[in-house]
Amino acid sequence: MGVIEKYAHLLPVTEKTPRITLGEGSTPLVHVDNISKLLGIELWAKLEGCNPSGSFKDRGMVMAVAKALEDGAKALVCASTGNTSASAAAYAAAAGVPCYVLLPAGKVALGKLAQALMYGATVVAVKGNFDRALEMARSAAESKGFAIVNSVNPYRLWGQRSGAWEICEALGRVPDWHAIPVGNAGNISAYWAGYKQYKEIGRIDRLQRMMGFQAAGAAPLVTGKPCPNPETVATAIRIGNPVSAHLAKEAVAQSSGEFNSVTDEEILAAQKLLSSKGGLFAEPASCAPLAGLIKLKNEGRLPAGITVTMILTGNGLKDPDTAMSQVGRPIEIGDNIDELLEVMRG
Ligand code: F0G
Numbered sequence: 001m002g003v004i005e006k007y008a009h010l011l012p013v014t015e016k017t018p019r020i021t022l023g024e025g026s027t028p029l030v031h032v033d034n035i036s037k038l039l040g041i042e043l044w045a046k047l048e049g050c051n052p053s054g055s056f057k058d059r060g061m062v063m064a065v066a067k068a069l070e071d072g073a074k075a076l077v078c079a080s081t082g083n084t085s086a087s088a089a090a091y092a093a094a095a096g097v098p099c100y101v102l103l104p105a106g107k108v109a110l111g112k113l114a115q116a117l118m119y120g121a122t123v124v125a126v127k128g129n130f131d132r133a134l135e136m137a138r139s140a141a142e143s144k145g146f147a148i149v150n151s152v153n154p155y156r157l158w159g160q161r162s163g164a165w166e167i168c169e170a171l172g173r174v175p176d177w178h179a180i181p182v183g184n185a186g187n188i189s190a191y192w193a194g195y196k197q198y199k200e201i202g203r204i205d206r207l208q209r210m211m212g213f214q215a216a217g218a219a220p221l222v223t224g225k226p227c228p229n230p231e232t233v234a235t236a237i238r239i240g241n242p243v244s245a246h247l248a249k250e251a252v253a254q255s256s257g258e259f260n261s262v263t264d265e266e267i268l269a270a271q272k273l274l275s276s277k278g279g280l281f282a283e284p285a286s287c288a289p290l291a292g293l294i295k296l297k298n299e300g301r302l303p304a305g306i307t308v309t310m311i312l313t314g315n316g317l318k319d320p321d322t323a324m325s326q327v328g329r330p331i332e333i334g335d336n337i338d339e340l341l342e343v344m345r346g
Helices: 033-039 057-070 083-095 110-118 130-144 154-160 162-171 186-200 245-254 264-278 284-298 320-324 337-344
Strands: 029-031 042-047 076-079 099-104 122-126 177-181 209-215 258-262 307-312
Touching: 029 162, 033 042, 033 264, 033 284, 042 162, 057 083, 057 154, 076 083, 076 130, 083 099, 083 110, 099 110, 099 130, 110 122, 110 320, 122 130, 154 162, 154 186, 162 186, 162 307, 177 186, 177 284, 186 209, 186 245, 209 245, 209 284, 245 258, 258 264, 258 284, 264 284, 284 307
Parallel strands: 042 307, 076 099, 099 122, 177 209, 177 307, 209 258
Antiparallel strands: 029 042
């Protein structure tokens, strides 16, 4: 059952809203044993890379596209650092509507680009950063009367609330900390709204601290001012002027949370640790929270024994180039057993 059908009672859907789905949502929440021990906490990972297009975007995209269809939209438009475009293109393909995606030229991970092209979207590479591409997408959507499916579309954030609801259902309570990467700042805002909604309807009895993590080279919410030239290896969160900054600030303030930044080196080290000790392969942006938890632990600011959920927002397979830049190459041998046994001698 997809997000719309499963949570129709909590979402702004009507009987006219098409119950489209590609099987999004209901992703696993996994206890990360080895890294929990290392950090002295109970660490849970929400595997959003298990969504149909490989990232959390599908939860909100299914709502945005369903509502666009309900309203008779002729086409979809978005700007993206990659995952939104993959998700929009997938749902547009299934719904049979054209989709235009604007990407910052040369700054999108290979897997995401392949997805958008394979799903059949019209892919436009803009010589500018994501923030500029989003301005252009909004303006084009308005002049053409097409539906914009970035997180400025309120239905996106509605659908993304479902991640919070699933965490409460899986844990049977809220975590102490909710650790999440922050780019355009929609997801942290959606989770906060989702948790608050669950508290209002009595499904949980308290709220947790919202801990947002940004890349040091694209950290407007940490520095408190827009970043004109964002730069980070975590291209998904290479964003200098988040459209949902106001909502994210509210989430952090209301929950006594924090924004923190981590360097690219810390992000890559966390990605390797998560893969090699946790068996979980997430894309670089998704590893900013783990990098941040490690940093807070080193600074003596990670309380022992707390329960933390971290959102692994995108699948590691999305960005094979960054992964390959960190690891060695396979050991090449001839097709004979002696060479193989030699390798296995250690
Ligand atoms: N993690 C991943 C893997 C993402 O793709 C994004 C955002 C984020 C985290 C940050 O989420 O923007 O809601 O704060 N990606 C967008 C995109 C911007 O175009 O795919 P956010």
